[in-house]
Amino acid sequence: MLTLTHVFALVGALLAGVAVLDARERRWAAAAFRTILAAPFLLGDQILAAAKSGTAWPAQAMGLGVIALALLASRSRARAAADDAEAAAARSASAARLGNRLFGPVLAIPAMIFALVLGGKHLSIGGTALIDPDQLTLIALGVAATLALVAALLVTRSRPIHALTEGRRLLDMLGWAAVLPMMLATLGAVFTASGVGDAIASLASAVLPTESRLACLLTYALGMVVFTAIMGNAFAAFPVMTAGIGLPLLVARHGADPAALGALGMLTGYCGTLLTPMAANFNIVPAVLLELPDEYGVIRAQWPTSLVLIATNVIVMNVVVFR
Numbered sequence: 001m002l003t004l005t006h007v008f009a010l011v012g013a014l015l016a017g018v019a020v021l022d023a024r025e026r027r028w029a030a031a032a033f034r035t036i037l038a039a040p041f042l043l044g045d046q047i048l049a050a051a052k053s054g055t056a057w058p059a060q061a062m063g064l065g066v067i068a069l070a071l072l073a074s075r076s077r078a079r080a081a082a083d084d085a086e087a088a089a090a091r092s093a094s095a096a097r098l099g100n101r102l103f104g105p106v107l108a109i110p111a112m113i114f115a116l117v118l119g120g121k122h123l124s125i126g127g128t129a130l131i132d133p134d135q136l137t138l139i140a141l142g143v144a145a146t147l148a149l150v151a152a153l154l155v156t157r158s159r160p161i162h163a164l165t166e167g168r169r170l171l172d173m174l175g176w177a178a179v180l181p182m183m184l185a186t187l188g189a190v191f192t193a194s195g196v197g198d199a200i201a202s203l204a205s206a207v208l209p210t211e212s213r214l215a216c217l218l219t220y221a222l223g224m225v226v227f228t229a230i231m232g233n234a235f236a237a238f239p240v241m242t243a244g245i246g247l248p249l250l251v252a253r254h255g256a257d258p259a260a261l262g263a264l265g266m267l268t269g270y271c272g273t274l275l276t277p278m279a280a281n282f283n284i285v286p287a288v289l290l291e292l293p294d295e296y297g298v299i300r301a302q303w304p305t306s307l308v309l310i311a312t313n314v315i316v317m318n319v320v321v322f323r
Helices: 004-024 028-052 057-073 085-122 133-156 160-193 196-207 213-231 234-251 258-273 285-289 297-320
Strands: none
Touching (some): 004 160, 028 057, 085 133, 133 160, 160 234, 160 285, 196 213, 196 234, 213 234, 258 297
């Protein structure tokens, strides 16, 4: 059965391969950064199992690795990768030769994900599912990306090593921002486990007129925006604000529909993503990839849209979640 562990192993293998290329070129800082980053992908299950069995040092070592990642990231910034004229000319000639066929592997990814998500639960051999149904979407993404890579190599007639070298070129362009999705994915869980949601609930109860559902709704919506702007991702903000405001005040006290509140709350939180450089993979990396003269040009272009969406979402939430 394909599980999320297999997808993580592929990501870890890519990062480890890029680290080897960096080490061969004596790019020691980049090699160290990618080696540390590959470790949780390749050894995450073993680290978790050791922690559950009472062996603390693997998790502590990973914690030191996270600190090392921060120190290494502080010494670099996202930037366009250096390119020589010969390589650029070769890519341009290849693109002209292949034409629109280049889009085939890219467009195949969402098509394959759609097919696997809908049909994956029906794939089995001898009654055993081929894909873990609990993580179907993420596994489908990993399978689709892998198959698209194979298709891209066939279309371009490139050697497999080119996938690694081009992957490294993209990671060089992303720089420290490559680590943000993984860090932010854990931040909300850490905040919830450390009781930040309970602290917010206590503070809200002491300050807010909790008998007013509009006041609670505004606090929840604007809190999602502010926490998302601080942490760079609505996934990190959602458990904190939902545990502190959404569930105890809006759902339990004012009878809000939890499904509608959660969906619209997450959407409102993502309005904060449009406003913050902390969402570097959305707002800073595109500026680097497009070589914009203004590093914050993406944010400057989209903040008016964000404010309109925030106001609209609050109005819709007030109408929908209390029905």
